[in-house]
Structures are given as structure tokens and as C-alpha cells.
Amino acid sequence: MFARFLQTAALTALLATPALAAPDTITLAMVLEPPNLDPTGGAAAAIDEVVYANLFEGLTRIGPDGSVKPGLAESWDVADDGKAYTFHLRPGVTFHDGAGFDAQDVIFSLDRARAPDSTNAQKGLFEGIETVEAIDPQTVRVTLKAPDGAFPFKMAWGDAVMLDPASVKEIATHPVGTGPFKFGEWKQGDHITLTAYDGYWGEKPALKTATFRFIGDPTAAFAAIMAGDIDAFPIYPAPETLAQIQSDPRFKVLVGTTEGETILAMNNAKAPLDNARVREAIAHAVNRQDIIDGAMFGYGTPIGTHFAPHHPDYTDLTAKSAHDPELAKKLLADAGVTNLTLRLALPPTPYARRGGEIVAAELRAIGIETQITNMEWAQWLEQVYKNADYDLTIISHVEPMDIGIYGRDKYYFNYQNPALREVLTKLDAATDPSERSNLLKQAQEIIANDYVNAYLFQLAKTGVAKAEIEGLWENAPMPANDLTGVHWKD
Template identity: 45%
Template sequence: MIKLSFAPSARLARRLSLSAALSAGLVMTAMTPAEAAKTTLNLGMSVEPTGLDPTIAAPVAIGQVIWQNVFEGLVTIDQAGKIQPQLAKSWEISPDGLTYTFKLQTGVKFHDGEAFDAASAKFSLDRARGADSVNPQKRFFASIASIDTPDAETLVLHLSAPTGSLIYWLGWPASVMVAPKTAADDKTTPVGTGPFKFASWAKGDKVELARNADYWNKDAAAKLDKVTFRFIADPQAQAAALKSGDLDAFPEFAAPELMSSFDGDARLVTRIGNTELKVVAGMNTAKKPFDDKRVRQALMMAIDRKTVIDGAWSGLGTPIGSHYTPNDPGYQDMTGVLPYDVEKAKALLAEAGYPNGFTFTIKSPQMAYAPRSAQVMQAMFAEIGVTMNIEPTEFPAKWVQDIMKDRNFDMTIVAHAEPLDIDIYARDPYYFNYKNPAFNALMKKVQETADPAAQSAIYGEAQKILAEDVPALYLFVMPKLGVWDKKLKGLWENEPIPSNVLSGVSWDE
């Protein structure tokens, strides 16, 4: 446990001294510990991470604690979703797209004192792409054929094929730089280069981070001395902790139906932002009747997305018509491609040979949005003569086994959290069992260019294909529901990548 001082800041001390000088004889009251403690933050999360190393496991809760706080990457994704330099201060891409040369920051040290340089960067990437890698995004590094380190400040990646998304992928939590001597222990005691150091983890309760006084980037140094992540699963308990002041912030509040309970609270504010959480009802397109595009289109046209959002998430969410969010480059609103139209849906079913509908089962994980969405969809499908049975499915273990591994399902519903993951429909295998050569060609083409404008145009074409083919029923993007103290500054309202980036967070004095 690291003990932290609660002494007034230097700026506050100067202000007190000035006041004393100007107001001789004025009796000043001592600050209470609570008033002096505004360099600490108690932040709530619904889910406790299973470990603290995002390079060996995928759950978003890992990144929400340590990404950009403890660990950093060669590049980073800012709150506008843009790529920014980080441990790499610049880079050049060869005209053929096969060589990436990075110039690294100098004078950077890991929290254990080990130097960050080209050798440790090579170690991190080799660990992520190697034969024994368990990195959840190992595919990001698949095109890296070899890595050179001409000097301590230069890292050269040689690719086997152009990979236009590589720089973006290097900004993900799975791509952070790790220290060679301590990487094996990062799951429980993470060591990075970030503005905060890992302090302690009380399993089942909290993770504590402490300010890194030796942080290399003085312009982005932490303003907080201590951050405590507290894990509270129950939404009623989350709300109670916020209202009592036990928590200062809950950047991803779990219960939209309780958001209005904070109305009129003198201390707290609520914020509704964007995320990458795309709620979709994926179909097994290798099974009848879902192998018929007309059936999939009919189901899509039977759904009134606004009613789904009202029933599943208290009206808080953004309707989508493809596997893409308004945060993403080249986003196009595709909700009008197959709009809500019961009569046209019935006609499409009849044309496909199902004039009296059919019966199927949706496997619904236990997260609140899934059964709520499924119940609304169930009523809507009944309007076109389709019977949908709802089978609760434990997540993640049973869901992963049934859907991702065995493909033993008709339809499922889940929120896809990965940013810019439209390429999942080109992966083989993937649970939709979707095969479209034209779509696959676009996903290949987007990697053959590093030009953002060209990539955006390609992504636009890809969105249109999915909107018309509907391998999944595209429902809505879940919002980022934030509740925090009005005096807190710098928390991200939107979430272009799973994050609680805290280096810019401070308290108003």
C-alpha cells in the first residue's frame, strides 16, 4: 500500500500566503482533510477485471483500469477517435506500404526503472505476434514479418503485406508496450510507462493507482495523486454510492432506468456520450431459414429500432443500420435501407416460402440489454407470424462455447465492443458463418491503403453491403452513461475505445 500525503498543493499554499500578507490580522481557518484531499479520485466500475494485462486477455474492464493510465502504446487514440503519437514521436511508411519506421521518445522509463527503447518495443511486439502469443488481438500483428532496431531510438517493422489499419491497431490496449523483465507478472502487478503506477489490488473490491512522479511526458502528467477503482455490480448500490459521496464518479453507469434519479442532485451531473458498443442480433446464416437473405431482410423490417431502444435501454441509444457507429471514420446512416415496415416484411417472408412464418430460438446472454431487447423483438416478430423463443445463456463461458466455438445457435444478441470491427464479417471462421466475396474484397482493399479518405470511402461501401445483406439485425449503439461530481474536470464523455483516461482529470478548486 502506498501512503499519500494530503498536504495542500503548492499553488494553494501560495494563495494562502498571499492572502495572509494582504490581510494582516485576518484569522484563517485551517482546511479540513476533506477539503485538502482533492487530489484523489474514487471511481466506480460495474465489472472487476480478471487481470490487469490487456496483452493476454480481451475483457474491456482491463483497459478501463490500466490503458493510458499504467500502460501506453507507440501511438494512442484520443477522445475524438484520432491517432496521436505517444511512445513513438513520429513514423514514416514506405511507398509500397511494407516498411514502417518509428522514431521513439527518449528518456522514457518503465515504472520499475527499466529504460523504454527500441529493444523493449521489439520485445513487446514479438511477444504479441509470436507463436506462443495469447494476445487477444494477435491478428493485428500477423503481417509483421520482421522487426529491426538500428539504434535505441529507431524501430523498423517489415510487413509481408500492406496493412492500412496497422497504425490504428497499435493504439489499442492489446498493443501496449511492456517491460521485458516484468511482463510475465503484468496480470497482477502491471508495470508500464504511464502517468500512474499500479499500487494495489484488493480482489473483489478495488484497484489503486498512484501518480508517477517520474512520468516522461510533463505536458500530460497526472494531476491526481491517487485513483481508486471500486467495483460495484449492483446498479442500486452504484447509485447509492454516488449519492452518498462514497464515489466521485461512475463513467459507465449500468442502469439507464436510474439516470433520472440524479436529476436535481446539487453535487452530481449526468452525461450521455457515444461508445463503440454495437448491439446486434447475429444470425447463423449457414442454417435455414437464415441462409435466405429475404428472411433476414424481413426480420430487419419487422423491427422498430426506437421501440427496442425504449424497451431495452430507457430510450438512451443511437439506432444503427450496419455494423458501424457515428464515432467511426466514414460513418453513414444506414437505418433507412431496411426501415420498419410490417407489410413489406410479411411479403418478403411469403416470397421466401414462409407465408405462415416459422419458429426459432435466440440465445440471450444475461447482460440486461440482451433479454430486454429480445423481449421487444419477440413481440415484433409475432406481428409477422414469426415465433422467437428466448433461451437465457450464461456469458461468457456458455455463450462462447455455443456461439463462437460450436456454432450451435439460430440467433443471438450481443454488444460488440471492439472499435472499427466491421471486418469480423470477413473473418473465417466467425459465428455469423457469413460469406460474401465482395465484402471480403473491400476488407482486403482497405488494408492496401493507408490514406484515411480512401479508407473511409471503402468503409462506406462495406456498410451498405451489410445493411442490405443483414447477416445480423443492427439495433443500436449503447450510450456511455456517466455520472460524476460537478467539480471534476477532464473525464471523457465519449468512448471511442474502452477507456477511463485519467491523466487529464482534476478537481476545480
């Protein structure tokens, strides 16, 4: 009788116990640690990989399919002449410090980004703005100097997020945004933690905590995945192990595209790289497939200009710089260049370090020696990107539709071409899709014909995650680890 009572009690207790809830925390890994957490004041993609759509939001945003979607503006109207955009802000939005978000914050954020002393890495996004004015607390009108059909897209960049004026002084280390997650802690050299923001205006995320760990070494990345120490590695740095991971039922592999044009960048102002024939020789010396196979284990799409192959306006110009060592030698001879040694600066990413060794060997085959310097990320940003103190470097430009960088003053390529600038100016003003397509193709042709850089491959997005995780982006139309839709299977 007593035994039967125990059995009944145990069954009753079992039936009364709720099913185990899905986890509400996640640990993701990244190759690079961001130098700071201010997306409006730093060029590193690693900043957006932590904060975009998670901590900070803009008037608009990019969705996982690359489309422009409403953000803090729930809608917008365009004037008939295309020179004014009126943004209707969402009601009830607050910053993580409790301050309300309204039109004055939009004015502050956009005026700060376009100010003469602005340190925004994408200042060109805001150059077309004439005025920003509040119609009422929930309505903002942005008047442009000329029509710009791409303006909602520009406002979706991480560099255009909305800021809390009171928090700007500490934004680099203690950011305050309007997103579904707020800043938790940053243990430099190890991890950054975000926590769910209870006062979020939109749909609450399934996750309560997200931790970003920094693992740059491919061997360590593989070990961390296999040991279960991390839940997902959205941009996995060890593609040579993907087949092994894919065969393990504990994991899934996500293979997609990125906006990352991987290039052998050249300092066009530095002799003899100021000679187009020398740049062309370097472009013909490089075998793209060797780099894709040797550095990326077959993951990557060859490119011949600074444009994403998945974009409908992409032009395949790889034939202009096909691998041809003999032609490369002739071009160097025609330019009168002999006994050339160039400095090759390599950031810490695996594609750069592995690819750099291959590039050095292929340049040696045409008579160019290289002095390789392996740099940490902060050093590369300061010396190469900011001060243009380099000859060659390998880097992926992961910002979407960024061919406009070739028209900038004092950009680290040091490239100047009035014809390209004229095309880009027309592009900014064009609203007709067919005209924009034409101009984009012209721009691609110009930089390919000038051999501004040696164009290598479009970076693939090879991610790994535990099988139970859903909602991670397969493609990367923006450098981001958007966690708003990420959850564990129940």
C-alpha cells in the same frame, strides 16, 4: 487582555493554515468486472476500461477526440512507398518494475501479438507486419507486406500496448506497464485499485489513487451515486434516473457517443440462419426505436450497418431493415421456415437484458420463439464469443473502426463473403482518403445487404460524476477510462 491574546493567536493560526487541497483519489464504477487484466489476450472491453492509457501504453494512442496521438513513440516516419514505419521512441521510459523500455520491447510485443499461437483478440491488427527490427535502442522500423495508411491507428488499440517481457507470465493478474499508474490490488468481485507511478516518463497525473468498483445492477448503481459512495460512473447503466441526477447540483451528467455498435448478432453458420432471407426477416421484425426507448430510455442512435454514425464515412442504411413485420412473415414463408425456436444468449449488460425481452416479443409476433439464457460475462465470452455456441445474442462492439471483423475466419458470426474480403484487402492497402472512404462505404453496403446481423443502435455514453470532477472523457472513441487528465476542482 488574555481574551484579546487568544483572539489574536486564533486569527494568526487561521491565516497560517493552508487552504484545503483538492482530493487526489477517485472511485469510479463499472458495470462489468474484467475477466483478466491482459489487454493483449482478452476480448472484454472492461479490460481496456481499467488499463488503457492508465497502466499500459502503446507506440501511439487515441485522444479524447478520436485522433491518433504520439504514445511511447514521440514521432514516426513513413517510407515513400507506405510500406515501412520508423518509430522514434521516447527516452527515459521505464516499466513499473524498473526495467527500461527500448526497441527490444517493441519487437517482443509485436512479435508476440502476431505469433501463430497468439491469443490476441485483435490479431488482424498485426497481420500486415512483415518484420520488426531495431535500428538502435530508441528506433524501431516496422516493415509491412503492403502499404497501410491506418497502421498508426492500429498501434493505438489496447491490444497493441507494449509489454515487459519479464512480467508476461503474470500479466493477467499482476500487469506491469509504462503508464502513469501501476497495479495496486484486485479484490475480485469488488474492486481494482491503481496507484500513481512515481517513475512515469510524462506529466504526472493529479490523482494518486484510482479505484474501480464493479456495480452491474442499475438500482445499486443509482443508490451508490446518490449516497456518494462513488465519484463517477463513466458509463452509467440506469439512464431512467439521469433526469433526477441532472437536477441535483451535486452531480453532472456527461452525454456523448461511443464506438459501440449494438447488434442482434446471428450465427450465420447455423441453419436456418445460414439463409439470408431468414436473417432479413429477423432484421425486419425488430423495431429499433422500441429498443432504444425501452432498454435505453431514449439514449441511442439507430444504425443499419456496423459503423458509427458520427464517422464521416458513415452511410445511413437503416431503411434496408426498417421495421416491417408483414414483410418479415413473408420472408420466412418464402424460406419455408415454420415453428422456429432460436436460442437468445444475453450477457449481463442492462442494454442486453432489457433489449432481449423486447426482441423476444417482436420475434414472437412474426412466429419465431426464443429461449432466453441470461449469462454472466465469462460464460458469454467462452460459449458465444469463443465457441460460437448460440443462435442469437445482443452485444455492443465498442472497438473503433472494427468493420474488419466481418472478414475474419472463425469469428463468432461465422460470416463468409469473398467480395467483402476483397474490399477489406483493398482498404488495408489504400492510403488515399477518398479511396478509403469509398471502400468503407462499400463494406457497409455489403454487410447490410447480406443481413449478417440485425443492427440496432449506436450506444450512447451516458456518464455521471460529482460536479467537482474534471477531465473525464465525454465521448468514448476507445473503450477507456483515461485518468491522465482527471482532477478535482481546487
